[in-house]
C-alpha cells in the first residue's frame with residue numbers, strides 16, 4: 001500500500017475529485033435544507049456557549065483494616081469491596097472563565113484533602129485550577145476508608161492521618177480533573193428539576209418542628225424532594241454527562257457493613273452510567289454521571305423510620321431512645337429486605353428520576369461562568385440579627401447529644417439525643433482527661449451542654465478547624481453553593497433563599513436555580529437553624545460553631561453572591577489561609593504485617609470451591625487463601641475479582657464483572673494468626689447469560705526475607721461452573 005510519490009494527477013483523478021466536491025456540496029445543501037424544513041434544532045449559527053469537559057477516575061483506597069469514615073465506629077473497619085469509589089469531575093469554560101465541580105464518593109471532603117488536591121493541581125496546571133474555581137463535594141457515603149484528615153478528632157476516629165488512604169483520593173480526584181480537562185470541547189448544558197418522593201425522611205422531626213410555624217407552612221414537606229439535574233452535551237447534541245443534586249444521607253449501608261461501598265448515591269451513578277453505555281464495565285463508561293449531596297443534614301434514606309429493635313415498639317419521639325436498651329436499640333430501617341436491598345431501592349429511585357429529568361432536559365443554560373471563594377475564621381464571625389442585635393459564632397465544640405449518634409447509627413454509650421443538660425458522670429471523665437470547657441465557650445454554645453470543647457483542645461494538633469471555605473460557582477443562572485458540612489433541610493432553604501435574593505439584586509440573575517452542594521471543601525459536621533439548635537438533637541449538638549452558625553454562613557454566602565451579581569469577585573479578600581500541618585500528624589494503624597497461610601496451602605489456592613451448577617438469581621461463592629489487600633498498594637484501576645464467561649466455540653474467556661460491579665462482593669477475613677481468606681460472591685443476575693463461568697481472585701502477599709519485606713502477586717481461579725436458566729424469584 002506504499003504511495004507512489006511525485007506522480008502527476010491524471011485528468012481522470014482530477015475529474016473524479018471535482019465531481020466528489022460537487023456532489024458533497026450538493027448533499028450538504030440538501031441536508032441543510034431538509035434540516036431547516038423539518039426540525040427546529042438549536043438556533044442556526046449559534047455556537048455552543050461553553051467548553052465542557054467530563055471525567056471520572058477510580059479513587060478507591062485500601063479495602064482492609066482502615067476505619068470506614070462516617071459512623072465513627074472504631075470496629076467498623078474495611079474488609080472488602082462491594083462497589084468501588086469514584087471521583088467525577090465537570091469543567092465548564094465560557095471563554096473568559098472556568099469552573100470545576102467534582103463529586104467524590106467519600107464521606108466528606110476534608111480540608112487536608114482539598115489542600116493536597118489544590119497543591120497537586122498547582123504543580124500541574126499553574127494558576128488554571130485554584131481555590132476559587134475548583135469545588136470538591138463528597139457524596140457522603142459512610143463506607144469509604146477514613147484517615148484523610150489533619151484535625152485531631154477525625155484522626156482519632158480514623159486511626160490517624162493515613163498516607164495509604166489520602167494518596168489514592170488525591171490521585172483519583174486529580175485524575176478525574178485531568179480527564180475532564182483533556183475532554184474539553186464545545187458543548188451545551190441543559191437543566192431540569194423534578195421531585196422524588198419515597199427516598200428520604202426527616203430523622204429529627206422534633207427539631208424541624210421547632211422552626212417557626214409560618215416558615216414551615218410555606219413547605220409541604222419536612223425534607224426537600226427536589227432534584228436538580230444538568231445535562232452536558234457536545235456540539236452535536238450527544239450527551240456526555242449528567243450532574244445532579246439530591247438531599248439524602250448516603251447511609252443505606254449500616255454500621256454493620258464492612259465493605260467499601262459508594263452506597264445509594266454511588267449506585268445511582270453506577271446505573272446511570274451503565275444505562276448510557278451498557279457495554280462498558282463499571283467505571284469505564286464514556287458517559288459520566290454524578291449524584292451530588294445537598295442539604296441532607298436531617299434526611300435519612302431509612303424511610304421505614306425508627307423503631308426499638310428489641311421490642312418492636314416506637315422509639316421515644318423527643319430523644320430517640322427505647323425503654324429498654326436506650327439509644328442503641330432505636331434504629332431506622334430502609335425500604336429493603338436488608339441494607340444491600342435498601343441501597344439498591346434508594347439508588348434505583350434516584351437513578352430513575354435522574355434518567356427522566358435527563359431525557360426531558362430542554363431548558364438551555366447560557367450566560368457566563370463565575371466563581372467566588374473565601375476562607376473565613378468561623379470562630380469569630382459577628383452576625384447581625386433581624387432586630388439589629390449583634391451576636392457571634394463560637395470556638396468549635398460538640399454537645400452531649402453528638403455522642404448519641406442518630407437513628408441511622410447510634411452511639412455505644414448511654415447518651416441520648418435532645419440533651420440540654422450535661423451528665424455529671426461523663427463531664428467528670430471529660431474534665432479529668434481533657435480539662436473542662438471555658439466559661440466563655442459554655443456561654444457561647446448555650447443551650448448546648450458541651451461534651452468536647454474541641455476549639456480549646458490543641459494537642460497534638462487542633463481538634464477541629466477554625467478556618468473554613470465558603471464558595472459559590474455559577475453556570476449561567478445555576479448557582480452551586482458549596483457548603484462545608486451537613487446542612488439541614490430548613491437551614492438549606494434559608495441559605496438558598498439568601499443567595500437567590502443577592503444574586504437577583506442587580507438584575508443579572510432574575511431567576512437563579514440555587515442548589516446546595518453538601519460536604520464540600522472542609523468538614524465541620526452539621527449546620528442547623530437557630531431554632532433546631534435549641535432542642536439539641538444530634539444535628540444541633542454537632543453544629544460546632546454555636547447557635548449562630550447558620551446566621552454566619554448566610555451572611556458570608558450572601559456576600560459572595562452579591563460579589564458575583566456585581567461582577568466584582570476579584571475584589572473579594574481571600575481571608576485567612578488554613579493551616580497545612582507538617583508535624584504531629586499521627587498514624588495509629590501502622591504497616592500491615594506479613595501474611596501467613598495454611599501449612600500445606602498456597603496463596604490463591606481455593607479453600608471452598610464453587611458448586612458445579614447455579615441457577616440465574618443464585619449466589620456463586622468461592623473462598624481463596626489470601627493476602628492482606630493492604631499489600632496490594634495503590635489499588636486504583638485494578639480489581640481483586642474477575643467473573644469470566646467462556647465462549648464455548650473459541651474457549652476464550654471474557655471478563656463480565658469486576659469488584660466494581662454491583663453483582664460481586666469481595667469479602668476479606670483475617671484470623672488472629674494473620675491467615676486470611678478472600679471470599680468472592682457473585683450474585684448472579686436473573687438475566688445473566690446461560691453458560692460456563694469461572695471466578696478469579698488477584699492479590700499480593702507479604703513475606704519476610706530476613707528483615708526485608710517482599711511483596712509477591714498471586715492469583716487464584718475457581719473451577720468452571722455453569723449458570724442455567726432460573727425462575728423469577730422476586
Ligand SMILES: *[C@@H]1O[C@H](CO)[C@@H](O)[C@H](O)[C@H]1NC(C)=O
Pocket residue numbers: 316317318319321326416
Ligand atoms: C426520653 O424521653 C422520655 C420522655 O419523652 C423520658 O421518659 C425518658 O426518660 C428519656 N430517656 C432518656 C434516656 O433520657
Ligand SMILES: *[C@@H]1O[C@H](CO)[C@@H](O)[C@H](O)[C@H]1NC(C)=O
Pocket residue numbers: 414423425
Ligand atoms: C450513664 O452511665 C453512667 C455509668 O453507669 C451513669 O453514672 C450515668 O448516670 C448514666 N447517664 C445517663 C444519662 O443515664
Ligand SMILES: *[C@@H]1O[C@H](CO)[C@@H](O)[C@H](O)[C@H]1NC(C)=O
Pocket residue numbers: 439
Ligand atoms: C466559671 O463559672 C463558674 C460558675 O459560674 C464560676 O464559679 C467560675 O469562677 C468561673 N470561672 C472563671 C475562670 O471565670
Ligand SMILES: *[C@@H]1O[C@H](CO)[C@@H](O)[C@H](O)[C@H]1NC(C)=O
Pocket residue numbers: 598600601605
Ligand atoms: C492440608 O492438610 C490437611 C491435613 O494434613 C488436610 O486435611 C487439608 O485438606 C489440606 N489442605 C489443603 C488445602 O490441601
Ligand SMILES: *[C@@H]1O[C@H](CO)[C@@H](O)[C@H](O)[C@H]1NC(C)=O
Pocket residue numbers: 607608623669670671675676677
Ligand atoms: C478460611 O476458610 C477456611 C475454610 O473454609 C476456614 O477453616 C477458616 O477458618 C477461614 N479463615 C478465616 C480467617 O476466615
